[in-house]
Amino acid sequence: MKKPARIFSEVIKHLFKKPATSGYPFTPATPMKDFRGRIDFDSAKCIGCQICVRVCPAKAIEIPLSEVQPPAPAQVEGQPPVAAKKKFDCIMKLGNCVYCWQCAESCPKQALITTQDFELASVDRKQLRRHYK
Amino acid sequence: MSKITIPFGPQHVALKEPENFMLVLEGEQIQGATVNLGYNHRGMEKAAEERTYLQDLYLIERVCGICSHSHTTCYITNVEELAKAETPKRALAIRTLVAELERVHSHLLWLGVAGYEMGFETLFMYTWRDREQVLDCLELLSGNRVHYSINTIGGVRRDISAEQKTEVMKRIDYLVERTNYYIKLATEEPTIYARTSKVGMLPPEEALRRNAVGPTARASGIARDVRKDDPYLIYNELDFKVITHNTNDVFGRLVVRALELVESYKIIKQVLNNLPEGPIAVKVPMRIAPGEAVNHYEAPRGEDIHYLKSNGTDKPERLKVRAPTLANLQSVQYMLEGGWMADVPLVIAAIDPCMSCTDRAVVWDPKKGKKQTYGWEELRKMAIERYKRRGVDFSRLG
Ligand code: SF4
Ligand code: SF4
Numbered sequence: 167m168k169k170p171a172r173i174f175s176e177v178i179k180h181l182f183k184k185p186a187t188s189g190y191p192f193t194p195a196t197p198m199k200d201f202r203g204r205i206d207f208d209s210a211k212c213i214g215c216q217i218c219v220r221v222c223p224a225k226a227i228e229i230p231l232s233e234v235q236p237p238a239p240a241q242v243e244g245q246p247p248v249a250a251k252k253k254f255d256c257i258m259k260l261g262n263c264v265y266c267w268q269c270a271e272s273c274p275k276q277a278l279i280t281t282q283d284f285e286l287a288s289v290d291r292k293q294l295r296r297h298y299k
Numbered sequence: 300m301s302k303i304t305i306p307f308g309p310q311h312v313a314l315k316e317p318e319n320f321m322l323v324l325e326g327e328q329i330q331g332a333t334v335n336l337g338y339n340h341r342g343m344e345k346a347a348e349e350r351t352y353l354q355d356l357y358l359i360e361r362v363c364g365i366c367s368h369s370h371t372t373c374y375i376t377n378v379e380e381l382a383k384a385e386t387p388k389r390a391l392a393i394r395t396l397v398a399e400l401e402r403v404h405s406h407l408l409w410l411g412v413a414g415y416e417m418g419f420e421t422l423f424m425y426t427w428r429d430r431e432q433v434l435d436c437l438e439l440l441s442g443n444r445v446h447y448s449i450n451t452i453g454g455v456r457r458d459i460s461a462e463q464k465t466e467v468m469k470r471i472d473y474l475v476e477r478t479n480y481y482i483k484l485a486t487e488e489p490t491i492y493a494r495t496s497k498v499g500m501l502p503p504e505e506a507l508r509r510n511a512v513g514p515t516a517r518a519s520g521i522a523r524d525v526r527k528d529d530p531y532l533i534y535n536e537l538d539f540k541v542i543t544h545n546t547n548d549v550f551g552r553l554v555v556r557a558l559e560l561v562e563s564y565k566i567i568k569q570v571l572n573n574l575p576e577g578p579i580a581v582k583v584p585m586r587i588a589p590g591e592a593v594n595h596y597e598a599p600r601g602e603d604i605h606y607l608k609s610n611g612t613d614k615p616e617r618l619k620v621r622a623p624t625l626a627n628l629q630s631v632q633y634m635l636e637g638g639w640m641a642d643v644p645l646v647i648a649a650i651d652p653c654m655s656c657t658d659r660a661v662v663w664d665p666k667k668g669k670k671q672t673y674g675w676e677e678l679r680k681m682a683i684e685r686y687k688r689r690g691v692d693f694s695r696l697g
Pocket of ligand 1: 224225262263264266269
């Protein structure tokens with residue numbers, strides 16, 4: 167029953183195998199499809215409903231009004247004037263975000279775009295606050 | 300011989316998390332041990348009261364990095380019970396699948412840590428390499444290796460496709476083969492046996508008296524498993540055995556966990572082959588009707604209990620988590636007494652500890668550079684004042 171050094175043959179076998187570890191960061195690492203990474207923003211789709219801000223568990227996202235607003239479309243003869251569509255920015259605090267994608271899932275307009283970006287660490291705080299316009 | 304008391308932790312190379320064990324030694328032998336908790340308190344239960352049920356899901360997930368799915372599933376079962384939601388069958392099956400994958404990853408992790416603590420680092424390297432396979436499965440199914448976030452109120456967030464199924468099956472087949480090798484190794488290699496046998500003894504009566512849970516109890520011959528005793532999710536439809544062992548020592552705990560891996564593979568295959576058709580989630584309103592619920596769940600480390608009280612708003616009124624480690628720490632004290640100093644790391648690691656609890660807090664104000672420690676009395680005073688500002692007076696409560 168007792169076999170001393172039972173692992174010995176396994177160890178010898180492994181001498182002739184490739185290393186199990188990957189060479190990252192020297193060889194790029196590819197996460198799985200649909201790995202939850204950084205959230206991107208498409209201002210053209212956003213209607214400023216703030217749902218994403220309300221569902222975010224980490225208070226990582228803000229949707230302020232853009233500084234520069236698009237002009238109202240020219241009034242068509244005989245029709246009431248159309249109000250300009252408001253434009254919104256997105257401030258993403260990468261250091262707060264827990265990458266749960268709940269915001270993207272709750273957004274009614276698919277204005278938040280999911281990506282597989284994961285190399286987001288930085289020693290500069292400013293880098294952790296992304297302002298998407 | 301005179302007795303000396305030495306502190307083991309909160310900062311100690313053998314402990315992965317800050318916790319303190321006061322050991323009374325007579326020579327090399329331990330005469331008494333006290334466990335002191337509270338170094339890892341994060342105020343999560345309180346924080347949960349300030350967030351919505353949906354946000355809490357991501358908070359509760361972070362109670363533990365290894366049983367993240369256990370905590371959310373237990374919490375969400377409470378929420379769904381209070382909301383009277385009919386969770387679809389397919390969602391329950393997917394939850395079960397992730398739960399078992401989590402058990403596999405946790406037990407493989409433990410096997411590695413145990414190898415490391417007994418000085419068998421080759422085992423540590425091999426098991427952790429193989430553990431990558433199950434982490435890949437979890438990443439494939441949920442989008443993250445550790446915090447899967449697969450649960451959502453009323454179901455799960457992601458479905459399983461046919462390709463994902465084949466991919467997971469492939470990896471599980473590899474793991475079955477490897478695990479069989481580890482089981483042989485653990486039972487035949489004399490060094491493992493010599494290092495773990497008769498170490499950290501916990502006789503069945505003592506395990507019962509101290510309310511041991513999970514593999515710690517099962518290694519003392521107590522067939523206690525929530526999956527069998529009070530089936531939740533779809534466990535009542537699955538075929539698996541409750542593994543017990545009767546050596547009452549660290550060796551028994553090793554064997555129980557290794558054999559449980561095999562049962563988990565069996566469950567994973569059954570679930571994948573019989574995935575019920577249908578939707579994966581139902582809509583649940585944000586506000587939950589007032590009520591109370593308690594549920595338990597067999598986490599990899601043992602029985603996890605959650606209590607939830609709702610008050611009709613979108614935020615819980617009270618959440619209480621009883622993690623399995625808290626139940627098992629009572630037994631650690633017993634296991635350490637009479638043992639040897641050199642066995643301490645191994646005995647503590649054998650319950651697969653995962654700490655979080657409370658007694659006091661330190662507040663550091665970086666602007667003023669001031670540090671202040673608050674005791675129980677002061678914290679209580681501050682809490683009463685805080686609630687007074689909100690219009691509730693607790694000062695008359697004892
Ligand atoms: S991914 Fe989650 S944490 Fe990050 S911004 Fe979206 S909701 Fe907030
Ligand atoms: S990103 Fe989506 S959820 Fe957030 S404010 Fe814009 S439209 Fe609403």
